[in-house]
Amino acid sequence: MDYFDILISILGSSIRLSIPLIFAALAGLFSESAGVFDIGLEGKMLASAFAAACIAYTADSAWLGLLAGIGASVALGLVHGFSSITNRGNQIVSGVAINFFVSGITIVLGQAWFGQGARTPQLTSAGRFAPIILPGTDAVRGVPVIGSLYANVISGNSLLTYLAFAAVPLSWWILYRTRFGLRLRAVGENPGAVDTAGISVSWLRYRAVICAGLLCGFAGAYLSIVQSAAFIQDMSAGKGYIALAALIFAKWKPVPVMFACLLFGFLDALSNFMQGRQVPLIGEVPVQIFQALPYVFTCGLLAGFVGVATPPKAGGIPYVKER
Amino acid sequence: MNQDPAIELVGIDKKFGTVHANKDINLTVAKGTIHGIVGENGAGKSTLMSIIYGFYHADRGEIRVNGKPVTVRDSQAAIEAGIGMVHQHFMLVENFTVLENVMLGAEGGALLAKGIASARAELKRLEDEYGLVIDPDAMIEQLPVGLQQRVEILKAMYRGAEILILDEPTGVLTPAEADHLFRILKVLRDQGKTVILITHKLREIMAITDTVSVMRRGEMVATLRTAETTVEELAELMVGRRVLLRVQKGEASPGDIVLSVRNLSVRDNRGVTMVDNVSFDVRAGEIVGIAGVAGNGQSELLEAIAGIRKPTSGEIVLDGKTVDQTDPAGLREMGLAHIPEDRHHMGLVLKFEEYENSVLGYHRSPAYSKGPLLDLEAIRKDATEKIEKYDIRPPNPRLKTANFSGGNQQKIVVAREIERDPKMLIIGQPTRGVDIGAIEFIHRRIIEMRDAGKAILLVSVELDEIRSLSDRILVMFAGHVVGEKTRDADEQTLGLMMAGIAA
Numbered sequence: 001m002d003y004f005d006i007l008i009s010i011l012g013s014s015i016r017l018s019i020p021l022i023f024a025a026l027a028g029l030f031s032e033s034a035g036v037f038d039i040g041l042e043g044k045m046l047a048s049a050f051a052a053a054c055i056a057y058t059a060d061s062a063w064l065g066l067l068a069g070i071g072a073s074v075a076l077g078l079v080h081g082f083s084s085i086t087n088r089g090n091q092i093v094s095g096v097a098i099n100f101f102v103s104g105i106t107i108v109l110g111q112a113w114f115g116q117g118a119r120t121p122q123l124t125s126a127g128r129f130a131p132i133i134l135p136g137t138d139a140v141r142g143v144p145v146i147g148s149l150y151a152n153v154i155s156g157n158s159l160l161t162y163l164a165f166a167a168v169p170l171s172w173w174i175l176y177r178t179r180f181g182l183r184l185r186a187v188g189e190n191p192g193a194v195d196t197a198g199i200s201v202s203w204l205r206y207r208a209v210i211c212a213g214l215l216c217g218f219a220g221a222y223l224s225i226v227q228s229a230a231f232i233q234d235m236s237a238g239k240g241y242i243a244l245a246a247l248i249f250a251k252w253k254p255v256p257v258m259f260a261c262l263l264f265g266f267l268d269a270l271s272n273f274m275q276g277r278q279v280p281l282i283g284e285v286p287v288q289i290f291q292a293l294p295y296v297f298t299c300g301l302l303a304g305f306v307g308v309a310t311p312p313k314a315g316g317i318p319y320v321k322e323r
Numbered sequence: 324m325n326q327d328p329a330i331e332l333v334g335i336d337k338k339f340g341t342v343h344a345n346k347d348i349n350l351t352v353a354k355g356t357i358h359g360i361v362g363e364n365g366a367g368k369s370t371l372m373s374i375i376y377g378f379y380h381a382d383r384g385e386i387r388v389n390g391k392p393v394t395v396r397d398s399q400a401a402i403e404a405g406i407g408m409v410h411q412h413f414m415l416v417e418n419f420t421v422l423e424n425v426m427l428g429a430e431g432g433a434l435l436a437k438g439i440a441s442a443r444a445e446l447k448r449l450e451d452e453y454g455l456v457i458d459p460d461a462m463i464e465q466l467p468v469g470l471q472q473r474v475e476i477l478k479a480m481y482r483g484a485e486i487l488i489l490d491e492p493t494g495v496l497t498p499a500e501a502d503h504l505f506r507i508l509k510v511l512r513d514q515g516k517t518v519i520l521i522t523h524k525l526r527e528i529m530a531i532t533d534t535v536s537v538m539r540r541g542e543m544v545a546t547l548r549t550a551e552t553t554v555e556e557l558a559e560l561m562v563g564r565r566v567l568l569r570v571q572k573g574e575a576s577p578g579d580i581v582l583s584v585r586n587l588s589v590r591d592n593r594g595v596t597m598v599d600n601v602s603f604d605v606r607a608g609e610i611v612g613i614a615g616v617a618g619n620g621q622s623e624l625l626e627a628i629a630g631i632r633k634p635t636s637g638e639i640v641l642d643g644k645t646v647d648q649t650d651p652a653g654l655r656e657m658g659l660a661h662i663p664e665d666r667h668h669m670g671l672v673l674k675f676e677e678y679e680n681s682v683l684g685y686h687r688s689p690a691y692s693k694g695p696l697l698d699l700e701a702i703r704k705d706a707t708e709k710i711e712k713y714d715i716r717p718p719n720p721r722l723k724t725a726n727f728s729g730g731n732q733q734k735i736v737v738a739r740e741i742e743r744d745p746k747m748l749i750i751g752q753p754t755r756g757v758d759i760g761a762i763e764f765i766h767r768r769i770i771e772m773r774d775a776g777k778a779i780l781l782v783s784v785e786l787d788e789i790r791s792l793s794d795r796i797l798v799m800f801a802g803h804v805v806g807e808k809t810r811d812a813d814e815q816t817l818g819l820m821m822a823g824i825a826a
């Protein structure tokens with residue numbers, strides 16, 4: 001393999017690995033812009049992955065699986081909303097509770113329903129989203145550099161991959177060009193301003209957590225019915241937290257969120273690639289070092305290179321009408 | 324003046340638990356007038372206005388707008404009835420532009436593009452008609468407070484408010500900004516709008532209102548024509564007894580130099596030099612007042628002297644010794660007491676109980692300790708004594724500090740600092756957001772400290788306060804002390820110096 005092929009292979013895998021991050025980070029963006037911290041991205045993603053795999057297997061349909069994943073994730077979003085918006089509970093506690101709950105319940109239900117030890121049965125091709133070959137792929141495959149890039153990185157991804165990249169400008173447009181977005185950002189900064197303008201703070205925040213649930217649903221479904229062909233115990237593997245880190249790294253802005261997620265995806269891909277390989281000048285390095293790399297890098301980035309990231313001012317604080 | 328009423332309140336009654344915030348309030352405000360509502364903190368003014376604006380619901384009573392009864396369920400209903408409100412704490416989104424803030428809640432469609440154009444045009448019209456000049460694309464957080472308030476007024480006007488309620492609008496403004504606000508309010512009135520002004524500053528009432536209502540302990544005790552009343556009468560109605568508005572004090576008899584500031588320069592958090600080569604002395608038995616528009620370096624000067632902010636150059640000599648400017652605790656032991664400008668930010672921990680705050684900063688003192696532990700019994704006994712001596716209400720050392728009114732919170736800080744019997748007392752904004760009874764009390768205490776031979780440095784943006792308390796007045800402008808005047812300097816001279824025009 002020459003270096004170019006290696007690069008293409010790592011890039012392709014970076015994109016695949018960053019898709020769930022992009023969906024989840026955008027989910028966090030909607031929720032946190034409205035002032036509701038969402039540490040439960042991880043749990044919602046996992047719940048969606050499980051629901052998507054179960055239904056995709058049972059109904060033998062990727063579309064129904066996706067729908068089920070979104071449904072599960074939105075339902076958990078509403079639970080988070082009920083405890084943190086309606087009952088003004090602590091948003092971090094609520095989110096962590098959701099993560100624990102989902103991590104346990106998916107194992108219990110998975111074992112009870114399918115008896116394969118928290119795994120769901122392998123999906124057939126009808127239960128998964130097939131890669132989409134973009135037009136002209138075969139024609140350009142021979143062209144040096146660009147052809148290879150087009151055929152192996154840009155083309156041949158699943159529908160959800162393209163949706164994730166479409167969701168980035170769409171989120172930007174919703175947040176910055178619509179009435180809903182203006183109000184959403186306002187309620188995360190100063191809910192008092194929204195309330196005195198005669199707009200319901202609760203309803204607005206509920207819509208934000210629903211948006212977050214929707215996007216997390218895509219993230220989870222991607223894990224179990226696109227990237228894999230089954231649900232595996234704790235398959236979200238901290239991606240929800242990495243997405244949160246990307247969100248902070250990107251200072252709560254949609255397009256930087258995408259680049260941050262691509263960076264984290266790239267680190268992940270790099271660590272996969274380097275496993276068991278010789279590192280120039282050093283020799284073979286234990287696998288664990290590479291597996292730890294993205295997380296170490298994340299810590300470093302967040303601690304040192306982000307500068308001051310100012311979260312939405314009213315984030316984490318339940319709104320109480322007072323004078 | 325004998326026009327139709329713009330808004331009428333009939334028998335408004337509101338209880339919060341056992342607190343009777345509004346008792347059977349009746350009020351009529353005539354169209355096209357400026358109507359003042361005065362009362363001490365906790366008299367029920369803000370509750371009443373919140374009821375009008377739909378934040379709270381009255382237990383009983385009726386609101387009529389233009390003669391028609393209206394039900395104000397929420398702020399939306401109030402807006403529809405033509406009522407606009409400028410809150411004491413601005414309801415603005417700080418990282419939005421002026422335009423976005425004005426549009427919020429009245430965007431004119433699901434997409435912003437169309438609304439932005441019409442909002443821009445409407446802002447231009449309001450600017451032409453009422454002189455409300457502002458850059459629609461400026462970020463709120465970059466605007467001075469006076470302009471932020473203008474955005475609040477614009478928000479109300481944009482929604483077609485005919486009745487504008489302003490809650491303590493001048494609390495955060497400099498005198499010049501306040502004057503500008505009053506000019507705007509007069510223009511609004513002359514164009515037929517109705518303005519309701521809530522304040523506890525009587526001078527403002529006399530300067531701008533047509534009629535005035537006085538509230539005391541939840542009741543509306545009087546409604547008068549401003550031209551036919553006096554500050555003294557209003558003060559008496561507010562407090563329920565005669566009030567001394569001028570501080571009475573004898574001549575100062577300055578002694579030795581206690582505090583000496585030499586060539587002091589201080590930078591703020593952004594690295595901007597806020598105090599530039601300032602020198603002055605404060606002697607025992609005198610009050611030195613520092614006048615100036617907020618933001619001209621007074622805060623940084625105070626912080627440097629208190630040991631909170633490290634000066635970039637210069638020295639501070641306290642009682643003959645050069646002090647270490649990074650050791651506030653050591654400074655306290657040397658006899659320096661500090662009543663900070665912002666009691667919420669620096670003076671108190673609002674979540675603590677009263678007795679905890681009453682020793683905060685001095686809690687290491689042997690009087691409050693039993694070995695490594697706090698001597699709670701001694702602290703509470705001490706707190707109870709201070710409560711009695713300073714008439715802090717309610718007299719409960721176990722109450723959470725946040726539940727005291729602004730005036731009583733300030734008394735907690737004042738009691739803590741003065742009762743340590745310091746040699747040198749530095750005070751920032753001693754009566755900001757404090758009602759008239761407590762102002763009188765705090766001023767008397769400060770004079771007593773002076774007469775007991777203490778050196779006092781006072782910073783205040785209230786020129787009246789500086790003039791009535793100080794023996795010498797230093798004026799700060801752009802980080803420099805631009806001049807020194809005696810206590811009988813007139814307001815105009817000082818005002819010009821504060822604006823950097825005359826020295």
